[in-house]
Amino acid sequence: MSNVKLKNSTTELRDLDALHHLHPFTDHKSLRSGGARVIVKGDGPYVWDSEGHRILDGMAGLWTTNVGYGRSELADAARDQMLELPFYNTFFRTTHPPVVALSQKLAGITPAHINQVFYGSSGSESNDTAIRLIRHYWTLKGEPKRRIIISRKNAYHGSTIAAGSMGGMGHVHKHSYPVYEGFRHIMDPCWFDEGQDGESLEAFGLRAARALEDEILAVGPENVAAFAGEPVQGAGGVKIAPPSYWKEIQRIVDTYGILLLADEVITGFGRLGTWFASDYYGIKPNIITFAKAVTSGYLPLSGILVDDRIVAALMDHDDDFNHGYTFSGHPVACAVALKNIEIMERENLVARVADYGAPALAKLLARFEDHPLVGEVRSVGMMGAIELVADKRTRRRFDNPGRVGLICRDHFFREGFIMRAVFDTMVCAPPLIWGDGEFAEAERVIGRALDLTLADVAGEIAA
The missing domain is CATH 3.90.1150.10 (Aspartate Aminotransferase, domain 1)
Known part of the structure; x- marks a missing residue:
């Protein structure tokens, strides 16, 4: 079936798709009646x-x-790496040149306090990893009660049960059976939906940010591990916070000593005119999650960028962080990511x-x-x-x-x-x-x- 696109008509392809393919985020009954x-x-x-x-x-x-599509350099990078080393894992104290080179490259384009990378294959995996690492960090620091992660309504952090629970989308929660505990959701900073008549953008941004402080105080600062936010809420409707918002968020997380997770699965790799939106908004996250545009979608790759504070806690303890994926740091995906970043820099x-x-x-x-x-x-x-x-x-x-x-x-x-x-x-x-x-x-x-x-x-x- 490798040449199915050449052998089959559009009608035949749609019929085969209906017979064998379950699509993401889809009303399958409706799709079957209309075709893909x-x-x-x-x-x-x-x-x-x-x-x-x-x-x-x-x-x-x-x-x-x-x-964009059709970049032969990315196809060539994948082919060359497949012939050299198509796969090897990064378990068992093992590494390989593409993952080393990409990690060094990423450390060079991230904020200065971030120098380590942990890899996966999707944004959902990245946010699941971040959830586990955040809670592991506080256990290592002797504060295991810090488990609550505060996010926002209409936030999208992925569709796995943990990442979907951290996100604030009701239609995702509906299929979690049940939503995982340990997450809270505050208002999103979109003036069009939440702003009050006569309220300035600056005042609204401060009010939306201070909803975080109100929630921290409501559940007890000693129980809060992190605040998670997309710099721009993408799948929630491109919800853009006023300029006053992120500066106030940074003040609040610093005041209460909680971690800041910036979900840059959408905003990473140039979308706002900086390598990462964290630079655009002037925030200092402890973790940045990324995926999607790191390879321009040519192959699946994701990861979390981890700051020196969290890494120091890992280094201070002689035990395993029991987490990982078969395809963490896949050599072909890393080679394509390196070439993709090279193209972005050259152009x-x-x-x-x-x-x-x-x-x-x-x-x-x-x-x-x-x-x-x-x-x-x-x-x-x-x-x-x-x-x-x-x-x-x-x-x-x-x-x-x-x-x-x-x-x-x-x-x-x-x-x-x-x-x-x-x-x-x-x-x-x-x-x-x-x-x-x-x-x-x-x-x-x-x-x-x-x-x-x-x-x-x-x-x-x-x-």
Whole structure:
């Protein structure tokens, strides 16, 4: 079946998919009735489906393909490493050149206080690892009661039971049977959803951050291990905190001596115009989790970046940290990650986001602020969101959250542009290689998709 894409028609591929493939985060009954879109090719900022349609990828795969598709250098790096050493584990006091080289490279582009890496294969694995290491750290420090990790509503930290429990998404919790104990969730720092009339962004950011201090005091500082947060809440709807927020969060974690976990599975590797969003916001996390764009999605690889404080505690005790994965530090994935970072450095993609991509995306989205369907547009770096509302004046959303978002998403797909719907928030995170042509094409499609959606729901829009 290795050449199935050549032998089978689109209909046959969809039928086979329905017979044998369970998709992630999917209503399987609905999928079976409509069939999956079959993607067969990618090149630069575009993908093609099995019916020959070229589609501008506004989501970088899944917040992932920062250097775009079809990079032969990444394929060559994988092939060369497969012929040299396709696999060996990093258990049993064993290492290999690619994992050593990548670890050194990562230590060089992370904040100065972070110098160690532990590897996995997905963002969920990374956050599971972080949960275990955080609690292990406090046990080593003689404070085993510090087990509570505080996160935020609408946070996404993965879909394993532990990482899903740390996240703040109710539809993920619903399938955990039950949600693991030891996690608390505070308000998210999105003014559009949580801000009060007349409240400044600065005041709102401080109020949202101080919800952390309130929760710490409510459960007892002696019981709190860490605060976990995405610098920008991606899968929750590109929720961007006001400038006052992260500075106050840092003050609070420092005041109570708890650890700070920055989940950079989405924001790492250039998306905000810095290698890591922790640098963009000026915070000093003890752990950074990463995945996705470290290889631009060409192979699965993830990890946690660990600061000197936690490493010192590990070094002070002569015992095992009993945790790991078969594919921790996989040599082929590490070789591809090294080449991916090399490409990003050679093409100055991180600086390009700061100097060109971020302003261009902000300008693009601002063109639609006055559209009758749009309640707000927002962006930071190469991440953006468009809020779809029934009433612009009051920010009132549509009935049955997600219904209008899916209508709009389908119009985007039909018009040749991938934009994701998070309930009724349309989000994008383009490859970092977008240029003037892609931004112009996106502007045309966004306008068309919003107009088509407005025509579908015109009777529900407030006058």
